[in-house]
Amino acid sequence: MNTIKVSAPATIANIVCGFDVLGMALDSPNDIMEVALLSEARVVIKTRNEFSIPLDPKQNTAGAALLAMMDELSNKVGFEVTIEKNIKPGSGIGSSAASAAGAVVAANELTGKKFSKEDLVRFAMCGEKVASGVKHADNVGPCIYGGITLIRCINPLDIVCIPAPELFITVIHPQIEVKTSDARAILRKEVLLRDAIKQWGNVAGLVAGFMSRDYELIGRSLEDVIIEPVRRILIPGFADLKKNCKEAGALGGGISGSGPSVFMLSKDKNASVRVEEAMKNVYDKLSIEYHTYVTSLNLRGVTVIT
């Protein structure tokens, strides 16, 4: 086998109270990536879209992830990657992660599956470093494992899959730019112990809610008293979005990654569609362009198509 095509899903990092530790994979949108094995140790990046992504492998998230993987491969091979980008860069739903994760999963298939999923996350994190300046696994973790993942620790890497019930996710992507570096910069370096305790009580409740399939507990625990109060100013109409989506039946939600997308979780499909309507109503009034997605929890992660 010399070429392979994979589908790499969008992901939501920072699930409300689970800032920097909890992420989930979505059934759509997906980046589609074709990877071909080369006999020389080099990486070639091609794109099928108009999005301007860097084609220099060291500057490209898929390229940097593959170069990290090649460092640990004993045989001298390279990869040509053709990316059909369906997850818009800068949307806050793991666009860079999908490219990095898709590339290393495909390359691993082409070279005899020498690496574990954890290894692949480690390589994909090098792609994230190129994209955001920080080696983080909040998106590449769920992208590769599927479902909901806890990144308990980065060094040493400790990824825990959190079983969850069926969940429907509605995402609105306002067509505004929120730079990850800005979203990081406005956070306070110190937080009140009192707030931190409330946050880890909610994180514990959220994990327990997912694992015991208790939708009400999930809903009650979807509360972020530390990050959201600071970052919500970056998202126009955020308070209305939350209020109206909950009234429409959402369990709760918040900022996806560092924004600008906002996501809401629902127990059933019908609610997630009503939530989409509620989101549209808020943004139609604001006269800001947007895209919406109604999708479900992706349990497979990156998948081989052919």
Add this chain to the structure above:
Amino acid sequence: MNTIKVSAPATIANIVCGFDVLGMALDSPNDIMEVALLSEARVVIKTRNEFSIPLDPKQNTAGAALLAMMDELSNKVGFEVTIEKNIKPGSGIGSSAASAAGAVVAANELTGKKFSKEDLVRFAMCGEKVASGVKHADNVGPCIYGGITLIRCINPLDIVCIPAPELFITVIHPQIEVKTSDARAILRKEVLLRDAIKQWGNVAGLVAGFMSRDYELIGRSLEDVIIEPVRRILIPGFADLKKNCKEAGALGGGISGSGPSVFMLSKDKNASVRVEEAMKNVYDKLSIEYHTYVTSLNLRGVTVIT
């Protein structure tokens, strides 16, 4: 039925990273309490031990809890409580909580079980307020529900039972005094966001470890980067205790409540006995008096004996 005898277990609050939110009940020691129904609305406290506990109902944890319960009882009744205290006051394993929880569970049995467990926790918290100045449910929660409980929120009260695998607990109670108020006072009001994130990652891992019966994950998650680094100075030999107990096979552990007791969790009975030996060795060298307990996770909470 006019009298009842109940057994109220010791509890561990602040399970390592789960400061202020996670607690567990122990199979031993237990306070034994006899409660008799009175036809007048008053509370009488008697004790079978030499421990000096306040006999004025308003100043006594069992008394204050019963008075809170009587406020919500429609019929005018009172209670005479005789306490056989086996959990030493000030030990840090929920002595005040056991008295408060045992009293209200017994009184509820005597008056037709009008209240839910959550109501009983609410009443017992009034007993905790007398003991420590703070209405908290970290001990009365697991004491009444049994097992491991998450107090996700105090107001409104949200108690979540966390399923867990078989666990053995070794406790050492050094015969020194650590005042809860002092242990509170030395905590910083602000903490680094970076540390808080690490802590809630560990809390998520600990809950996931309990619920998926993954002892290794439990062990890796038993890490407290916020409270323990401050409070450990109050416990002589703390660093040696932790190191030697882990070498003896403990999954991990930390300060019980606000101390001075230190607890360690183990996967099996044999390990918990080896851990007890390791604890004794540390304290024998320090020439500080101590008691040790080897026990297991109590799944029943307060139980009616007769």
